[in-house]
Amino acid sequence: MTLRRSLSLVAAGAAAVLGLTACGGGGNPVGGGASQAPAAGDTIRIGSADFTESQLLAQIYGQALQAKGVQVEITPPIGSREVYYPALTDGSIDMVPEYTGTLLQYIKKDAAETEPDAVYTALQTAVPAPLTVLDKAAAEDKDAVVVTQAFAQQNNLKSIADLAPLAGTVTFGGPSEFQTRPDGIPGLQKTYGVTFKGYTALDAGGPVTVKALADGQVQAADLFTTDPAIEANGFVVLEDPKSNFAAQNVVPLINSAKASDQVKQILNAVQAKLTTEGLLELNTTANGADKPNLDQVAKDWLAKNGV
Structure with missing residues (x-):
């Protein structure tokens, strides 16, 4: 076809x-x-x-x-x-x-x-x-690694690099294609040495991802920086000092x-x-x-x- x-x-x-x-x-x-x-x-x-x-x-x-x-x-x-x-x-x-x-x-x-x-x-x-x-x-509008405020405070998270020591206990959520895109999971592994416990395929910066993060089904997620749900839910956008995500x-x-x-x-x-x-x-x-x-x-x- x-x-x-x-x-x-x-x-x-x-x-x-x-x-x-x-x-x-x-x-x-x-x-x-x-x-x-x-x-x-x-x-x-x-x-x-x-x-x-x-x-x-x-x-x-x-x-x-x-x-x-x-x-x-x-x-x-x-x-x-x-x-x-x-x-x-x-x-x-x-x-x-x-x-x-x-x-x-x-x-x-x-x-x-x-x-x-x-x-x-x-x-x-x-x-x-x-x-x-x-x-x-x-x-x-950039992709961003986002966590809840409680999770950030509990683990003293400010940047993506801070996730590396505990990534083995973290399930990441986002659109299915984020698993294979160069700046997705492969990029996070290469740039920050972050290897997550697992990946849950959700939606592209949408309500499913937001709910999964808020409910604790995933501990970190890919959201877009212009998503109003970030501020509405008090989520924390982790800094990207090594520019894994390009402009x-x-x-x-x-x-x-x-x-x-x-x-x-x-x-x-x-x-x-x-x-x-x-x-x-x-x-x-x-x-x-x-x-x-x-x-x-x-x-x-x-x-x-x-x-």
Whole structure:
């Protein structure tokens, strides 16, 4: 079965579950369709990962483009990079919101760059045709090793290095792909000598991981630094003094054939407005008690920022 057909089946199932919405919070996809038939030549099909922030960014990009007359479709959430990146290369989708450091290490597993500008420069060279990246935003959302405040105090934990002596008693939780990514468990072992007792595959920075950490099912977990659940639960983000996690600035990854001058201008204008504080605010709003539609959250952000 081809990847295109596999993605089609995944998207069709997701569409049924989500009621043909473009995001977990509901609402209609920009462009009106979630079909995986090939997009028209002048249509940009935007995919996303299966976590809230990625879906919000897909909506922001899509709505900004549509407002300027660009034809856009937003697919239901696809999954991890291991699924959506091949969909980009085979033409099933045209664009996704990405993060510089993790994308660079996915493409070039021995990448050593960690600082924002160095990572972005290396990424521009590493991204293979027909893909390209547009401007990076100041907004950054990094993976982080997170523990509860009680566990940090009990074991005097301040940095990831402090986990090494007791890692043999610690179960780590996070998305399944974190077990094999270069900056995931292999990176923590190589950089800090941390070998955990076990690994529990959960979700990508979502409620399952948060609950497992809060309930003590896992003692340490991979969460995103712009996740409002960190502050809400009083979790502690362990310092990363050896930069196991490289800079992870938000960047659009797009098929060059769809990156016209107009499209670049529109998306780069969005990039110029995205900040780390803004990402946190977006995620907090999206995870509010009223559970707003993500397309409405994106629309409000665009209006607020004059894009």
